[in-house]
Amino acid sequence: MKLHNWIAGKAAAPSAGEYLDNVDPKTGDVCGQIPRSNADDVNAAVAAAKAAPLLSVLERSELLTAVADALAARIPQLAELEALDTGKTLAATTAGDIPRAIDNLRYYAAAVRSDSTSCNQMEDGLNYTLRQPLGPVALITPWNFPLHLFTWKVAPAIAMGNAVVAKPSELTPSTATVCAEVFSEVGAPSGLLNVVHGLGHEAGAPLTVHPDIKAVSFTGGTVTGKAIAGVAAPLLKKVSLELGGKNPSVVFADCDLDAAAAGVARAAFFNTGQVCLCGSRLIVERCIHDEFVQRLQQQIERGDWTPGKSMGSLISWQHREKVASYVELAKEEGGTVVCGGNRVGPPKSAFFQPTILTGLPIDCRVATEEIFGPIVSVHPFDSEDEAIAMANFVEYGLASSVWTSDLTKAHRCAARIESGMVWINTWNKRDFRVPFGGMKQSGVGREGGRYSMEFFSQDRNVCIQL
Numbered sequence: 176m177k178l179h180n181w182i183a184g185k186a187a188a189p190s191a192g193e194y195l196d197n198v199d200p201k202t203g204d205v206c207g208q209i210p211r212s213n214a215d216d217v218n219a220a221v222a223a224a225k226a227a228p229l230l231s232v233l234e235r236s237e238l239l240t241a242v243a244d245a246l247a248a249r250i251p252q253l254a255e256l257e258a259l260d261t262g263k264t265l266a267a268t269t270a271g272d273i274p275r276a277i278d279n280l281r282y283y284a285a286a287v288r289s290d291s292t293s294c295n296q297m298e299d300g301l302n303y304t305l306r307q308p309l310g311p312v313a314l315i316t317p318w319n320f321p322l323h324l325f326t327w328k329v330a331p332a333i334a335m336g337n338a339v340v341a342k343p344s345e346l347t348p349s350t351a352t353v354c355a356e357v358f359s360e361v362g363a364p365s366g367l368l369n370v371v372h373g374l375g376h377e378a379g380a381p382l383t384v385h386p387d388i389k390a391v392s393f394t395g396g397t398v399t400g401k402a403i404a405g406v407a408a409p410l411l412k413k414v415s416l417e418l419g420g421k422n423p424s425v426v427f428a429d430c431d432l433d434a435a436a437a438g439v440a441r442a443a444f445f446n447t448g449q450v451c452l453c454g455s456r457l458i459v460e461r462c463i464h465d466e467f468v469q470r471l472q473q474q475i476e477r478g479d480w481t482p483g484k485s486m487g488s489l490i491s492w493q494h495r496e497k498v499a500s501y502v503e504l505a506k507e508e509g510g511t512v513v514c515g516g517n518r519v520g521p522p523k524s525a526f527f528q529p530t531i532l533t534g535l536p537i538d539c540r541v542a543t544e545e546i547f548g549p550i551v552s553v554h555p556f557d558s559e560d561e562a563i564a565m566a567n568f569v570e571y572g573l574a575s576s577v578w579t580s581d582l583t584k585a586h587r588c589a590a591r592i593e594s595g596m597v598w599i600n601t602w603n604k605r606d607f608r609v610p611f612g613g614m615k616q617s618g619v620g621r622e623g624g625r626y627s628m629e630f631f632s633q634d635r636n637v638c639i640q641l
């Protein structure tokens with residue numbers, strides 16, 4: 176399968192004629208090729224975006240709904256492509272990733288129709304606010320939820336009247352390409368949604384500094400996010416950064432143990448631990464430490480998180496090497512591998528066992544660096560203050576979960592843990608309307624609901640002398 180860029184409403188080969196291999200992480204085999212685009216391709220895509228006509232609110236809403244309907248008719252195809260690119264199970268992409276990606280389009284198709292601005296009356300004057308598009312925007316997305324994170328940005332950007340140049344991850348290019356084709360199929364004007372494939376430093380970097388790009392919305396690693404902020408901020412582009420996490424699951428002895436064990440395992444191993452929200456540090460009250468670890472282990476043993484069956488692979492064998500190196504590091508740092516810790520499957524595949532580590536100090540590298548794999552380190556605490564201090568120890572601040580039956584304690588913890596999102600007795604429960612984003616090194620800005628709509632627009636006040 177040879178993919179193409181999508182520029183000005185049609186397929187475009189990369190200007191240099193070069194391609195990159197797309198690799199199936201379940202086998203390590205090459206399964207296709209993607210354009211290796213450069214600044215020339217980016218320039219063509221931005222020029223197409225700049226020339227795209229502005230649609231009315233109703234037209235944008237109807238377009239997003241039509242795209243959602245067309246994608247819904249292709250769920251099996253999209254789910255298969257997503258599973259091929261990412262190594263996820265087909266069950267996960269069919270029931271989770273693709274429907275969720277479609278919901279993003281439906282949500283913003285509806286939300287933009289009820290968007291309103293304020294009117295502020297003075298004794299002798301009247302102010303009203305115009306909400307206007309920014310112009311062409313750059314959307315740079317990662318590989319862990321390819322179509323979901325693509326539409327999570329494309330939908331509000333287009334709903335608010337902007338044309339888009341998107342750079343999906345070079346590791347997961349397929350579903351974004353189909354989505355761009357679908358936009359044209361259902362009648363999107365030429366240039367409204369452009370997709371440029373390629374490597375970050377070759378295709379992503381020129382996009383972030385292009386003079387006609389008014390805003391950059393990025394989801395990915397903290398190192399890349401800082402590099403993008405470093406070049407886009409001095410050009411005074413609007414920048415939204417959703418970055419990494421090293422999130423705590425804080426478990427008190429008074430919690431519902433069954434619910435907490437299931438929730439904490441999900442937080443640790445969902446999507447093979449490749450979610451910025453993943454609870455990769457389990458901070459558990461000392462008196463239930465051993466029992467809780469046992470409960471986690473039981474779920475693994477009974478097959479809830481079996482690589483290749485109930486859990487997909489990692490994104491690549493290279494990433495698996497990185498994840499595996501942290502298990503070796505954990506041993507050097509004094510930790511015990513309670514279970515897992517090994518590569519499984521064919522040599523060039525990316526399967527890795529769900530892994531529980533104990534006995535590690537809270538300040539070691541394994542417990543402070545983002546691993547982005549199915550590894551959870553377990554740390555006992557004796558008091559609420561100690562639990563909070565441990566939760567806040569890392570430089571990240573994206574998400575956390577607190578497990579307790581004491582609601583007062585839960586509220587206290589929610590206000591004290593330094594993270595943009597706190598879940599109480601649940602994990603990754605998502606509502607489109609709520610702010611999504613992180614504190615500290617986890618990013619800048621918020622996405623979701625009106626937050627994304629505000630990011631992808633600019634307000635202009637008009638004041639009339641009465």
Ligand code: TXE
Binds near residue numbers: 315319343395402403
């Ligand atoms: O992501 P990158 P990588 C974390 C996770 C992972 C680490 C590195 O810890 O191990 O980041 O992953 C594009 N200018 N997350 O290297 O580099 C790139 O092509 C413009 C957390 O795969 O952040 C891709 O489209 N663009 C995360 C996108 O940025 C550039 C999800 C993300 O790639 C660029 C993924 C540049 N200079 C990884 N360099 C989350 N927050 O969920 C790269 N890109």
